[in-house]
Amino acid sequence: MRKLLSALALAGAMSLGIAWAEEVATPPAATVVAAPAVAAPATVAAPAAEAPSAVVAPAPAAAAGAAPTINKGDNAWLFVATAFVILMSIPGLALFYGGLVRSKNMLSLLMQVFVVFSLISVLWVVYGYSVAFTEGNAFFGSFSKLFLKGVTPDSMAATFSKGVAVSEFIYIVFQGAFAAITCGLILGAFAERARFAAVLAFVVIWFSFSYLPMAHMVWYWTGPDAYTSQAAADAATATAGWLFQKGALDFAGGTVVHINAAVAGLVGAYFVGKRVGYGKEAMTPHSLTMTMIGTSLLWFGWFGFNAGSALEANGVAALAFINTWVATAVAALAWMTVEWAWKGRPSMLGAASGAVAGLVAITPACGFVGIGGAMAIGGLAGVVCLWGVHGLKRLLGADDALDVFGVHGVGGILGAILTGVFASPDLGGTGIWDNVANKAAEGYSIASQVWIQTQGVLVTVLLSACVSAIAFKLVDLVIGLRVAEDEEREGLDLTSHGEKAYNL
Numbered sequence: 001m002r003k004l005l006s007a008l009a010l011a012g013a014m015s016l017g018i019a020w021a022e023e024v025a026t027p028p029a030a031t032v033v034a035a036p037a038v039a040a041p042a043t044v045a046a047p048a049a050e051a052p053s054a055v056v057a058p059a060p061a062a063a064a065g066a067a068p069t070i071n072k073g074d075n076a077w078l079f080v081a082t083a084f085v086i087l088m089s090i091p092g093l094a095l096f097y098g099g100l101v102r103s104k105n106m107l108s109l110l111m112q113v114f115v116v117f118s119l120i121s122v123l124w125v126v127y128g129y130s131v132a133f134t135e136g137n138a139f140f141g142s143f144s145k146l147f148l149k150g151v152t153p154d155s156m157a158a159t160f161s162k163g164v165a166v167s168e169f170i171y172i173v174f175q176g177a178f179a180a181i182t183c184g185l186i187l188g189a190f191a192e193r194a195r196f197a198a199v200l201a202f203v204v205i206w207f208s209f210s211y212l213p214m215a216h217m218v219w220y221w222t223g224p225d226a227y228t229s230q231a232a233a234d235a236a237t238a239t240a241g242w243l244f245q246k247g248a249l250d251f252a253g254g255t256v257v258h259i260n261a262a263v264a265g266l267v268g269a270y271f272v273g274k275r276v277g278y279g280k281e282a283m284t285p286h287s288l289t290m291t292m293i294g295t296s297l298l299w300f301g302w303f304g305f306n307a308g309s310a311l312e313a314n315g316v317a318a319l320a321f322i323n324t325w326v327a328t329a330v331a332a333l334a335w336m337t338v339e340w341a342w343k344g345r346p347s348m349l350g351a352a353s354g355a356v357a358g359l360v361a362i363t364p365a366c367g368f369v370g371i372g373g374a375m376a377i378g379g380l381a382g383v384v385c386l387w388g389v390h391g392l393k394r395l396l397g398a399d400d401a402l403d404v405f406g407v408h409g410v411g412g413i414l415g416a417i418l419t420g421v422f423a424s425p426d427l428g429g430t431g432i433w434d435n436v437a438n439k440a441a442e443g444y445s446i447a448s449q450v451w452i453q454t455q456g457v458l459v460t461v462l463l464s465a466c467v468s469a470i471a472f473k474l475v476d477l478v479i480g481l482r483v484a485e486d487e488e489r490e491g492l493d494l495t496s497h498g499e500k501a502y503n504l
Contacts, residue, residue, distance in 0.1 A: 068165040068225060070156055075166050077313035078174055084304020085177040089117050089184055092301050096294025096356070097188050098501075100402050103286040104491025105192045106501035112187045112196065116203050117180040123207060124176035131208075132215040133175065138242035139213050141220065148172065158223025159311040162435070166311060174308060179215070182257045183207055188402030189265025190272040192283075193488050196496050198479045205471040206264055210464045214256045217241040218248060218456070227435035247432070248456035249423060249449070251320065252309040254364025254416040255460040262409030263461050266398060267468035272481050274399035276488050283401075288348050295352040299328055302359045306366040319430075320366040324359065327366075327378030331358025334382025350386075357385035357407050361415035368419055370428025377418050385411050416457050420449035 094113040098106045120128070130145035145151060151172070156165035183203045221244055226236035237245055243255075250256060275283065285291060306324045310317035335354025340346040361381035362374055369377065389406035400406065423429035424446050434441040475481060482488075487495035494500060 066163050068156060068158065068163050070167060071159075071164050071312070074159060074164065074312045074314075075170065077317065078166050078170050078308060078311065081304035081308025082170060082174040082177055084301045084308065085174065085181065086301075088298050088301030088305060089177070089181040090114055092294055092297030093181060093184050094294070095290045096298055096352075097191065097402055099287040099290030099292075099294060100188070100285045101191050102283060102491070103502060104493055104500075106286060106290075106493065107499055108196070108492035108496055109187070109191055110501070111497055112199055113184045115200065116183050116187065119200060120180040120183050120203065120207055121176055123204065124172075124179050128179060128207065128212055129172050129176065131212045132179075133220055135220075135222070135239050136216070138240075138245065139217060141216050157311075158225060160224060160316075160433075161312060161314075162224045162227075162438075164312065171311075175215070178253060178257060178305075179207065179211055182211055182253070182261050185258070185261035185404060185408055186265045186268065189262075189398075189400045189404040190268045191401040192492065193275050193482055194268075194272050195480060195483055196492075198475050198481045201475045201479055202268070202471050205474065206464075206467055209471070210260060210264065210467040211256070214260050214460060214463065217243040217459070218250050218256050220244060224435045230436055233436045243456050243459065246455060247449070247452050249368055249419050249432075249453065250364045250416065250456065251367040251419075252306045252363045254360075254412045254419070255456050258360050258363060258408040258412030259416065259457060259460045260464045262405045262407075262412060263464035264468040265404035266396070266400060266409065267465055268472060269398040269400045269405075271469070271472040271476065275401065276485055278399050285349065288352075291352055292348060295355055299355060299359065302328070302363075306363060310367060316367050316430075322371065323362055323366040323369060323374035326371060327362035327374040327381070328355050328358040330375050330378035331355060331361065331382035331385075334379045335386050336382075338383055338386055353385070353389065353403070353407060354382040357381045357411045360408050360411035361385075361418070364412070364416045365419040365422060368423035368430050370422070370430075372428050373418075373422030377415060377422065380418070381411050381414055384414055413457050417450060417453050420451075420453040421446055423449065 090113060094110045097113065098109045101109050125148055127143070127146050129148065130143055131141045134141035134144050136142040151168050153167070153169065155168035157168040157171035158165055183206070186203070186206070187199065218241055221240040222236045227233040243250075248255070277283070302324055303321055307317045307321040310320055332351045332355040335357065336346045336351045339350040358378040358381050361377050365373065365377055385407050388410035389403040392410065393400060393403065393406050396405070398405075421427065423431065424444050425431045425440065426444075431440040431444045433439075472481060483492065483495065
């Protein structure tokens, strides 16, 4: 316990110290907070989440200079979407992961997901939201809202429509749930052999130095109301996150969530090492029933994850919703069909894995692509991620226990890059919304956008890999990453928690 507390204190001090030594002055007080760009625009444009061309008609713009007001319908939708995202983590992710491990480690996985979600939720309120979603520099926000200082029931967060806002409190919870499930995704890569204290210490460091800067770089901007002229747009964009300024498109977390977490998981699998008996003993899932239930809850909750990222109850949310529905279905069928032809039998695990692959791949694209693009992304995800958990996994040589990188890493990279392709209006996509002209920007270039998307992927991989390697090494020195071999053989349920998932 002393080692755990020491590590958490050290991680906390680091997160509140040197990382933001170069933060800029806090922004002036305003009624509308700097809200997320859940889909990043081109340099002078906000995301097409406001009105995709040829798909959804734009909402009427607020009168020039009109004070932003909270739309109760949008507010209500964000409440529901936030609850959906929480359901994704607990119980969705917990049951999906828990069913995939051996019965002697079921409780330990449930415990890790549950406690990590709780820990990150607290850290989000303490400093996470402030660092990710206040004005600072291109990589970090400021400390102006530590412990949510200054946020009241009357505080507003911008949406993607001028003059339309939601309550800042529910926006905070929505984004905090994203952060919590992202940290939970990492756990599957080194399941069944990591120390509980080491897991907690690692996620504190990784959350502070990888998740928060990625969220700020991709999603932070001042909101559409600042885009009143080209000069004002240029000035507003200059205060946004670095990848937002470049025009990287990520509607709901392909880079921030999935690639970010998957790289951390892969690095963790290398640092923690392979499970005892890996490659020699059968390590089959103990309950595919639990995994199927978890998958279904993930699919359900993902509608809040993706459609909620529109921040409004409008046509873009509906587009994200239907794309999340159909891409996932196509991916499940694609994975199952290829596996059926390859192995001679279709498996429940394959269908569930394919569904998750489709959910991952459509996440960055769901509000930008048309139905045809979503189906193409889903189909490709089912096939490519199947290779990721078999062929690529063998090439990498890591014991990624629950295939975090094969599904979330490969699917996230595929989806992020294909967003640049299928967002093109020529392929049924929405293009990029120009907030100054209040219409879809002209001259969409697939090649240019794919290059921007690729830069976002590379930045995510590099940042997460470096932060993860340092964090795992530090935790290993202070606490030790791995349980003793005899404890691992007996199972983490009893040796780490003194309980069993099943008492029969």
